[in-house]
């Protein structure tokens with residue numbers, strides 16, 4: 799889970815306010831999953847609806863991170879007139895698969911909202927399709943301690959179906975797997 803000190807959130811909100819009505823953006827560098835430094839970056843789009851980390855800033859930040867053995871822990875940007883949910887463009891442009899995306903919304907200027915998100919693998923469209931084909935289970939939980947392997951072991955022991963949606967998921971294969979699982983289940987019951 800991304801744990802950000804309130805000081806980081808305050809810094810992002812301050813940055814968002816300074817840049818409003820345009821979106822602000824920046825990068826939080828981290829070491830071993832913990833934030834170490836916040837870098838403001840220039841939004842080369844200078845737009846209230848879009849952001850793009852200016853290449854020269856990206857290069858500068860990347861170099862400093864390399865020198866210090868930090869990584870990009872989070873990429874942040876602001877929404878000045880909409881909620882702290884990613885726009886389709888945000889999802890499309892989320893290039894750093896390992897980074898968190900942090901969004902700050904100034905929709906209600908007195909009560910800014912910050913939200914960290916991570917992105918579904920392999921992407922939102924395919925993950926949602928696979929999830930629906932699998933029956934659209936609606937109980938969710940989140941854990942960094944329990945891995946997919948743990949869950950697979952548990953499913954084997956309990957004799958229940960286990961389906962993994964990850965970066966390798968392809969909808970066609972996934973549908974076939976569901977059919978095979980179903981057949982296996984029917985046969986098992988008949989024996």
Ligand SMILES: [Zn+2]
Pocket residue numbers: 875876877884885888
């Ligand atoms: Zn956005």
